[in-house]
Amino acid sequence: MMINVCLLGLGRTGMVVAEQLLKTTDFHLTAVFAKPHSPKAGAPLAALVNCPNDIIVHSADDLAAILETTEVNVAIDFTAPEASLKNVKIVAEHGVNVVIGTTGFNKMQIYELKNLVQRSKIGLIYAPNISLGINLLLSVVKTIARLIPHYDVEITEYHHRNKKDAPSGTALKIADAINRAKGYRTGKYTFGRKGPELRDSNEIGIHAIRAGGIVGVHQVLFAGESDEIEITHRSYSRLVFAEGALHAAKFITNRKGFYNMEEVLTESSEPEAPAAPLSLTELAE
Numbered sequence: 001m002m003i004n005v006c007l008l009g010l011g012r013t014g015m016v017v018a019e020q021l022l023k024t025t026d027f028h029l030t031a032v033f034a035k036p037h038s039p040k041a042g043a044p045l046a047a048l049v050n051c052p053n054d055i056i057v058h059s060a061d062d063l064a065a066i067l068e069t070t071e072v073n074v075a076i077d078f079t080a081p082e083a084s085l086k087n088v089k090i091v092a093e094h095g096v097n098v099v100i101g102t103t104g105f106n107k108m109q110i111y112e113l114k115n116l117v118q119r120s121k122i123g124l125i126y127a128p129n130i131s132l133g134i135n136l137l138l139s140v141v142k143t144i145a146r147l148i149p150h151y152d153v154e155i156t157e158y159h160h161r162n163k164k165d166a167p168s169g170t171a172l173k174i175a176d177a178i179n180r181a182k183g184y185r186t187g188k189y190t191f192g193r194k195g196p197e198l199r200d201s202n203e204i205g206i207h208a209i210r211a212g213g214i215v216g217v218h219q220v221l222f223a224g225e226s227d228e229i230e231i232t233h234r235s236y237s238r239l240v241f242a243e244g245a246l247h248a249a250k251f252i253t254n255r256k257g258f259y260n261m262e263e264v265l266t267e268s269s270e271p272e273a274p275a276a277p278l279s280l281t282e283l284a285e
């Protein structure tokens with residue numbers, strides 16, 4: 001089945017997602033939306049990415065009107081939290097499922113998203129960490145934290161100079177996952193480190209570097225008295241986010257409910273039910 005997708009946000013990540021959607025035969029990019037009053041709105045998408053000249057970028061102000069006349073199965077959003085929430089409310093009112101790649105939502109906004117899913121009975125993937133590799137890192141660090149809970153943990157993340165939120169949502173998610181794996185409901189986080197105070201044994205240090213064009217690096221250090229383990233995930237290009245977004249879009253088509261990316265990957269990797277063994281008669285045939 002061809003999946004009709006609308007894309008919200010034509011920034012650095014949105015443009016790569018658009019390119020990937022246009023390259024694959026499983027998806028049909030039915031509409032793209034830029035920020036209202038952006039010079040991108042009204043221009044051909046071909047001015048931004050390599051594609052045929054007939055796709056015109058809409059303003060997000062026209063989202064409701066376009067959804068009324070265009071068939072869309074899934075909306076993918078890579079914008080900013082306030083904008084995303086506004087867009088997703090409109091998308092949900094039209095019964096369209098959503099993949100949210102946007103990061104930086106506060107707890108209240110996430111609560112609002114969950115309510116929206118319940119009220120509108122749509123499917124929504126909230127994926128502040130959309131890449132497969134980061135989700136594997138999460139799974140590995142949880143195992144390490146369970147096995148060596150007494151090791152000190154420090155997380156360092158590196159991103160480009162224009163990233164608006166710090167530390168990254170992914171760094172916080174890694175810290176939360178480590179705490180839960182150790183059996184704590186909440187944890188003490190130290191953001192950056194300055195001054196003479198000694199670290200608590202259970203605190204997690206979180207450090208954010210913003211420099212140049214770094215796509216994304218997350219390093220998790222587990223240090224004991226005599227050795228250390230460091231797990232690092234490096235994104236080479238934004239393609240990794242586009243691949244995750246397309247995977248998520250496929251997953252959420254025809255599903256309802258609120259999902260995170262870990263659930264998407266776990267459920268997609270579950271082996272299909274083994275074929276029933278052949279009967280003696282079938283074997284003889």
Ligand SMILES: NC(=O)c1ccc[n+]([C@@H]2O[C@H](COP(=O)([O-])OP(=O)(O)OC[C@H]3O[C@@H](n4cnc5c(N)ncnc54)[C@H](OP(=O)(O)O)[C@@H]3O)[C@@H](O)[C@H]2O)c1
Pocket residue numbers: 008009010011012013014033034035036038039060078079080081083084087100101102103104127128129130131241
């Ligand atoms: N989940 C992940 O793994 C992952 C990976 C990468 C990025 N992200 C997140 O995705 C978001 C976008 O990242 P980015 O690097 O692409 O940022 P970006 O380059 O700043 O792009 C954001 C885009 O959203 C547009 N926008 C703002 N309001 C809008 C609205 N109401 N409707 C439609 N478009 C709107 C902006 O338009 P203007 O250009 O006109 O301002 C801009 O083009 C950020 O929250 C980022 O942290 C998540």
